Amino acid sequence: MSEQREPRHESLLLRLLWMVVFFFVWQLAELLLAGVVLAQLVCRLVQGAPSGPLLGFGDSLSQYLAQIGRFGTFNTERKPWPFADWPLPRTPDGEAPAAETRP
Numbered sequence: 001m002s003e004q005r006e007p008r009h010e011s012l013l014l015r016l017l018w019m020v021v022f023f024f025v026w027q028l029a030e031l032l033l034a035g036v037v038l039a040q041l042v043c044r045l046v047q048g049a050p051s052g053p054l055l056g057f058g059d060s061l062s063q064y065l066a067q068i069g070r071f072g073t074f075n076t077e078r079k080p081w082p083f084a085d086w087p088l089p090r091t092p093d094g095e096a097p098a099a100e101t102r103p
Contacts, residue, residue, distance in 0.1 A: 018071075018079060019071070019072050022068045022071060022072060022079075022080065023072070025068065026065065026068050026069075026072075029061060029064060029065055029068070030065065032061060033058065033061050033062065033065065036054055036057060036058040036061065037058070039051070039054055040054050040055075040058065043098065044095075047098040048098070049095055049096060049097060049098035049099075050094075050095055050097055050098065051097060051098060052097030052098065055089070055092050055097050056089035057089070059087075059089040059090055059092070060086060060087045060088065060089045063087035063090075064080060064081060064086070064087055067080035067081070067084070067087065068080050
């Protein structure tokens with residue numbers, strides 16, 4: 001009976017290790033997202049519209065944070081990036097991005 005419980009216990013310990021790693025990744029990604037929010041605010045104030053590339057990156061990053069949250073709360077067994085693909089940005093449903101100007 002203890003032989004059956006050991007692999008499950010070992011699996012839980014491995015998951016706990018990954019949860020700790022992703023906790024620190026979450027902290028870094030959260031700071032990065034705050035930077036994107038501030039950069040978008042500056043773009044909106046200066047250009048009158050948000051930056052297109054930052055819209056896409058911000059959406060992908062927020063989806064990544066959601067994936068970490070789902071893994072950490074046992075809603076999924078699938079580990080986030082780099083074990084899965086990086087989330088693709090969705091089409092924005094807010095303001096249109098600023099038009100790109102080329103020199």
